[in-house]
Amino acid sequence: MSSSNDIGMDALTEPYREALRRGEFVVQHCKACNRDIMYPRHLCPFCYEDDLSFTPGATTGILHSFAVHRVGSPSGFEDQLPYAVGIIKLEGDVQFLARLWPDAEGDWGQYELDGEVVFRAADADEMAERPVPWFGLPA
Amino acid sequence: MSDTEPVFIGFGEQPSGRYPNRPFMGDLVRVGAAAVKDADLTMGEIDTILLIPCLHSPADQADLVFSRVVEELGLNKKVKAQYMVHSGGSTSDNTIRTAAGLIESGQAKNVLVLQAEKWGSAPVKEMIDMLTANGIPREWEKQSGVSFNAVGALIQQRYMHESGSTPADMASVCVALRDWANLNPNAMYKDKKLTVEQVLGSKMVTDPIRAFECPMLADGACALVLTSRGNARKLGKDRVVRIAGEGGCVSHYSIGQEREVGKLGWEIAGPAAYEAAGWGPEDADIAEIYDSYAAVLTSGIEGLGLAPKGEAARMFARGEFSPGGRLPTNTNGGLLSAGHTGVGGGTALLTEGVRQLLGRAGPERQVEGATRAVCGGSGGTYMDSQVLLLEGVSA
Numbered sequence: 331m332s333s334s335n336d337i338g339m340d341a342l343t344e345p346y347r348e349a350l351r352r353g354e355f356v357v358q359h360c361k362a363c364n365r366d367i368m369y370p371r372h373l374c375p376f377c378y379e380d381d382l383s384f385t386p387g388a389t390t391g392i393l394h395s396f397a398v399h400r401v402g403s404p405s406g407f408e409d410q411l412p413y414a415v416g417i418i419k420l421e422g423d424v425q426f427l428a429r430l431w432p433d434a435e436g437d438w439g440q441y442e443l444d445g446e447v448v449f450r451a452a453d454a455d456e457m458a459e460r461p462v463p464w465f466g467l468p469a
Numbered sequence: 470m471s472d473t474e475p476v477f478i479g480f481g482e483q484p485s486g487r488y489p490n491r492p493f494m495g496d497l498v499r500v501g502a503a504a505v506k507d508a509d510l511t512m513g514e515i516d517t518i519l520l521i522p523c524l525h526s527p528a529d530q531a532d533l534v535f536s537r538v539v540e541e542l543g544l545n546k547k548v549k550a551q552y553m554v555h556s557g558g559s560t561s562d563n564t565i566r567t568a569a570g571l572i573e574s575g576q577a578k579n580v581l582v583l584q585a586e587k588w589g590s591a592p593v594k595e596m597i598d599m600l601t602a603n604g605i606p607r608e609w610e611k612q613s614g615v616s617f618n619a620v621g622a623l624i625q626q627r628y629m630h631e632s633g634s635t636p637a638d639m640a641s642v643c644v645a646l647r648d649w650a651n652l653n654p655n656a657m658y659k660d661k662k663l664t665v666e667q668v669l670g671s672k673m674v675t676d677p678i679r680a681f682e683c684p685m686l687a688d689g690a691c692a693l694v695l696t697s698r699g700n701a702r703k704l705g706k707d708r709v710v711r712i713a714g715e716g717g718c719v720s721h722y723s724i725g726q727e728r729e730v731g732k733l734g735w736e737i738a739g740p741a742a743y744e745a746a747g748w749g750p751e752d753a754d755i756a757e758i759y760d761s762y763a764a765v766l767t768s769g770i771e772g773l774g775l776a777p778k779g780e781a782a783r784m785f786a787r788g789e790f791s792p793g794g795r796l797p798t799n800t801n802g803g804l805l806s807a808g809h810t811g812v813g814g815g816t817a818l819l820t821e822g823v824r825q826l827l828g829r830a831g832p833e834r835q836v837e838g839a840t841r842a843v844c845g846g847s848g849g850t851y852m853d854s855q856v857l858l859l860e861g862v863s864a
């Protein structure tokens with residue numbers, strides 16, 4: 331999959347992606363109003379200041395919903411099938427789409443909505459190709 | 470009601486499905502000519518054309534923007550303005566708002582709304598990739614691999630969790646729409662039956678959505694004509710359709726940012742519309758609400774007060790929204806069974822609402838005495854919830 335970025339976006343995307351490559355998960359934070367923001371924005375959507383930086387994200391979240399791709403995928407994800415994506419809600423009132431690790435059975439049947447999920451990094455190669463946080467069931 | 474009040478006075482439609490021999494521009498001018506004739510107008514009396522976008526081809530989209538339709542319809546130097554409104558699947562609602570404002574303010578006299586799409590004949594993989602590229606933040610969330618079916622699946626998973634609806638309940642939504650499509654000669658699935666067993670027996674595509682719960686991309690075309698009520702009377706129209714109320718809510722861009730994916734923005738969109746109309750959901754005779762996946766429709770029905778919270782899918786299973794049911798819903802078969810004509814899926818539902826309220830849906834499908842319709846549209850990743858309350862009245 332193409333990792334091409336839009337013009338001028340590197341300053342915003344690179345710190346986020348670089349953290350994922352290191353196995354860490356960060357969220358954007360506005361120092362002016364002390365709120366977390368996801369996905370990262372150009373101006374704070376709450377106070378419209380641009381005093382924005384990245385801060386370590388909570389590693390535990392709540393699964394709002396998820397979907398398991400079994401047949402058909404966007405181009406570039408064919409070799410990933412089957413795979414699951416979920417909407418994760420974190421403390422600090424942020425939410426985002428993430429990949430979900432398979433459960434102990436190798437499927438996603440043990441995931442429950444409103445249940446707890448934890449950040450568990452994928453390897454650097456995967457993050458270089460598809461920079462997005464991965465969450466799994468608590469150990 | 471005032472003479473300047475905007476009303477629908479005509480419509481045109483081409484059958485939805487796979488029609489590779491029907492060119493895009495041909496469909497547009499044919500539905501346009503049919504709608505103008507249906508309105509008892511001549512083409513030269515159209516002074517404003519509002520265009521609903523197509524998604525199958527940037528070249529055809531550019532033709533729309535740069536007034537090719539005006540030229541193809543022989544309206545050079547006759548039309549005052551032609552332009553496009555675009556908000557994906559809710560475009561028809563926003564286009565009608567625009568048309569209504571132009572007519573009410575006197576900026577337009579007779580407005581022709583035109584839509585055509587060639588999704589059914591375009592390369593499926595390309596169309597799916599395009600859909601996937603739209604409405605998903607490409608710097609942040611596209612990397613999750615979320616597909617368009619998955620957007621529907623995220624909504625359906627949450628809806629089922631909150632409502633306790635079973636896979637069979639959700640399948641019954643698709644079956645009800647198929648039963649309606651079987652009565653609609655313009656529907657893609659006009660002559661193919663569907664059962665709950667067939668839906669549940671089809672392969673899992675994106676849990677919890679199965680193959681027969683996904684909309685099929687279709688070609689299709691619709692046109693609508695609006696004018697002022699005073700003008701409609703002069704034209705000798707006895708029955709017209711007025712816009713009794715409208716409301717809306719833009720709830721998100723990315724589905725990952727929707728706080729309540731099982732609900733979307735319907736609860737916010739509805740109240741203002743009902744208040745303006747002076748009637749409520751209990752007074753509706755029919756509903757025509759965006760339905761590209763079952764839970765998109767059930768969340769709309771519930772959010773607009775047409776079913777108690779969490780009950781819509783079970784009510785589908787009991788046949789309450791089917792032909793002969795308590796509240797006939799998506800009487801053309803909806804996107805799921807009339808065909809997903811891109812942005813046009815919402816236009817087709819709206820056209821069906823107008824058709825029903827004019828009493829012109831034919832002996833098999835016409836809902837007897839239908840005078841009040843709740844119409845809803847939603848665009849992108851169900852980014853908005855738009856509602857138009859329509860009323861059939863004498864001119």
Ligand SMILES: [Zn+2]
Pocket residue numbers: 360361362363364365374375376377378379
């Ligand atoms: Zn701020």
